[in-house]
Amino acid sequence: MKLSDAQIRHFHEEGWLFLPETFTPEEVACLREEADAIYREHRPEIWREKSGAPRTAFAAHTFNEAFRLLGAHPRMIEPIEQVFGEKLYMHQFKINAKAAFTGDVWQWHQDYGTWLRDDGMPEPRAMNIAVFLDEVMPINGPLMLIPRSQKHGNLAAGHDTSTTSYPLWTITDEVVTKLVQDGGIVAPTGKPGGLLMFHGNLVHGSAPNITPYPRKIVYLTLNAVSNHIRKPTRPEWIAHTDFTPIEPVPDDALAQYARRYRQAAE
Template identity: 25%
Template structure:
């Protein structure tokens, strides 16, 4: 298992805005995570439906505080924090902002429009995008056919692009996206279960609808540095250093139900609220 990054991997992340770590989690760990995602009623009860521009739905369940459940153990694992820490532009402790289970069901799973995570998190008024990072862990295979993540390599260097509403989602100004696509490579991030895609908060990315007969499920954990203040965020997880657990916790420790997690309610998400400037983007 990968427990630290090489100098070359760190340089690649800063150059490209993303990094893929193959086999970051073991098959037995992924099997346990996926089984929990399928069986834990809390995931189903707290899933949000977000429509894309065609009306197709993507389901996600989002929670803030990493607990003593199997996903909390994953988020807080030593290997996770060890690879994140050197990529953040800060010496402050690593904090967990939120995690989300993404569920794209066969034939009906919707698209995610082009966006930057900081296009959302700008509304939470985080100060420093270089101190925000996301880690996507594939629970099932992610391919072109079932709507894997697409990224524009190096697009994090654009800075924040203006965002507006695209369906119920927040999407980037397509003039800038199309300019970026003419300038930088488009990469399909195909992943096997257990692979991890780490990406910068300003990396432009999207995913197409799942028109295949196979599901695409993944969990995305988002982190920030404790020094990165958020002036419009009601949760408090973002300023609490991660309580790191050993890697073996995922498989060996007793796990609580996710019913104890502090899930996001759709009406409380600042990213989905009008501020006025959304109308000025294409």
């Protein structure tokens, strides 16, 4: 899957790009069921809210076949290779849940701030790709982005280890206010299967989910191989140190797996 010149210009200018319904209902249904099963497991890769609800499942591509195929899918890999002009490896893979009624806040932050400080990533040449597994609506805690905030580079941040169960390098309210005055706020929404890509320095966050509608999103961080991390401080299943270039699977690999998965369940 290739991006058009207009899409590439939009990404470089605004810092984000949304591609609706990139994955089919069949593919997404399989991923959603697999995600629910993973959240029921008890393993160190699965972090929970203070309420006990699932928050993040790391590295699912290393122990689940459906997510392995997603992590090497050409609809994910080819557009980012196009932007960076080189091969990629998987820096991080996680399935984030915003559970109905109890999904907690994600404070305003830049992801590259963490990749730099905690992992020793030289430059912001890693891309976040988000795949919607549930419908993301204006009311169920969508990801909020500040357009063009990536142009300000790596911003000063404080290490918040108390607000939620997930420590973040967060941006102050004063800085966020100034950025929003310039760029505003957008909250991409859409049906399951939508794909959102955004720059590592784009400031983003999300509000709690107090609705009956859960919101699960798979996040892949694809890093240019030449930009591999130098000084990792986090566990391997959070910040990977296997820098092997990803070789894309066939475009129908996930769909074929989904069909076998459905047949086995019948």
